[in-house]
Amino acid sequence: MKKTLPDDSYTLHTDLYQLNMIETYWRKGIDQKKAIFEVFFRDLPFDNGYAIFAGLERLVSYINKLKFTETDLEYLRDEVGYKDDFIDYLRNFKFTATIRSVVEGEVVFNKEPLIQVEGPLVDCQLVETAILNIVNYQTLIATKAARIRSVVGNDALMEFGTRRAQELDAAIWGTRAAYIGGFDATSNVRAGKIFGIPASGTHAHALVQAYRNDYEAFKAYATTHKDCVFLVDTYDTLKSGVPNAIRVAKEMGDKINFLGVRIDSGDMAYISKRVREQLDEAGFKDAKIYASNDLDEKTIMNLKMQGAKISVWGVGTKLITAYDQPALGAVYKMVAIEDENGEMEDTIKISSNASKVSTPGRKQVWRINKKADGKSEGDYVALWYEDPRNEEELYMFHPQYTYINKKVKDFTARPLLKDIFVDGEQVYDLPSLNEIKQYAHERLDSLWEEYRRELNPQEYPVDLSKDCYDNKMKIIHDIHEKINSGKI
Ligand SMILES: Nc1ncnc2c1ncn2[C@@H]1O[C@H](COP(=O)(O)OP(=O)(O)OP(=O)(O)O)[C@@H](O)[C@H]1O
Ligand SMILES: O=P(O)(O)OC[C@H]1O[C@H](OP(=O)(O)OP(=O)(O)O)[C@H](O)[C@@H]1O
Ligand SMILES: O=C(O)c1cccnc1
DSSP, X not given: OOOOOOXXXXXXXXXXXXXXXXXXXXXXXXXXXXXXXXXXXXXXXXXXSOEEXXXXXXXHHHHHTOSOXXXXXXXXXXXXXXXXXXXXXXXXXXXXXXXXXXXXXXXXXXXXXXXXXXXXXXXXXHHHHHHHHHHHHHHHHHHHHHHHHHXXXXXXXXXXXXXXXXXXXXXXXHHHHHHHHTOOEESOHHHHHHHOOOBOOOOOHHHHHHHTXXXXXXXXXXXXXXXXXXXXXXXXXXXXXXXXXXXXXXXXXXGSEEEXXXXXXXXXXXXXXXXXXXXXXXXXXXXXXXXXXXXXXXHHHHHHHTTOOOOEEEEOHHHHTTTTOOOOOEEEEXXXXXXXXXXXXXXXXXXXXXXXXOOOSOEEEEEEEETTTOOEEEEEEEETTOOGGGOSEEEEXXXXXXXXXXXXXXXXXXXXXXXXXXXXXXXXXXXXXXXXXXXXXXXHHTSOHHHHOSSSOOOOOEEEOHXXXXXXXXXXXXXHHHHHTTOO
């Protein structure tokens, strides 16, 4: 077994092939060539009509700490086998690239650039893996959370997923993403501490089992806590749990805030209606019914259709693990590279699968909205020098089916990619988490509800500008010419 070293940096949180490519670039003298890479995903997750972008805060922290520590270098030299001269090169590495990104909480779509890294080839290559790792997960969970929020209306949503999350980091960053996407609180106390997300919770079956009796357990809890939500399904919800919760609530009177009861099993539509009757009859009309047990947007929507009397939803496993689609599939593709004369040359990745052909050139994404009501017209992916704000009328067309097109007038155009780092220095002030959450809420509000519905939403237009489209077609054409004449 090889020796192990302390985990004191995230710089090696990358795939080995990145370092191998970096070595090649360096030994061949092209490591400082300027390149541009862009992050995008090809398909929206969960068949949803939009995604909520998340992950920027962690990305900023990762970039700010990006340098090879002595233990990183020791490992690369002694265990991976890189030579001393390359190790010295890595020791002197300093991140100097420019990063542009959409901001957290932004509503985003497939096939548009979300992050752009522009700078020395070595910098661009080193950060690919971590950027994708962070953004793929956090965006996925924020989107899942927004789907769940969209079916619960104004009910309260509690995040309960830590115990089922894919390890500690996923619990913490997933909880943060869930909060951005519309959850109100988390059971994870550490997330409360480090992000300021309201931490909240009820109690488990263990409390009742410890007393082997609903009444004793609830009473013990009530004499040690002001806010009380009793878990009523340990033995028999309707015959024991709820009657004992009511008994304790009456006995304690104003000494406690009897917030309600939680049910965690059984037919939750039927049981919640009976529980509601029992609480109402006892005079606890304001006491709420909490529910948990493998919930997701589909079950919640169905329970609501059945008239379930639940108004606080605890959601764990299916949110934090993105159970029905565990990966987002965002990719990082080179769109331009400096040529021999120091000019930027646009590059493409051609695939036999048409949907995998990348769009060359440094781009900007413009969100086009109607001036009159602020509602969305679509996104307009243009080459970086174009500015639709200077246009009277915008010609927007589907990038594949170009006969689907429209002319848009009286619009506003908002650039989505913002400078986050310029030449390695952070220039963007991170907003607070509550600002991000509010921003996500507002952005979703400005989207037509046809794009927001969780079942079979309309496809939101993400169009290419004419210049961007023509550029792509020309590059594809040139490459085919080169292949046919044996130059590639
Ligand atoms: N009325 C309902 N309509 C649709 N789905 C429901 C309804 N009531 C409960 N469910 C869901 O059905 C599933 C029932 O799962 P399961 O059989 O594991 O629960 P249980 O046996 O009641 O409790 P436990 O988790 O303790 O085993 C859960 O995902 C729950 O959210
Ligand atoms: O169901 P989730 O959406 O993941 O929500 C979290 C679950 O965690 C707790 O259960 P516990 O760990 O005690 O397991 P159990 O209820 O399945 O027995 C709680 O009672 C919820 O059922
Ligand atoms: O507070 C709760 O009720 C809770 C917390 C974590 C998991 N399940 C439930």
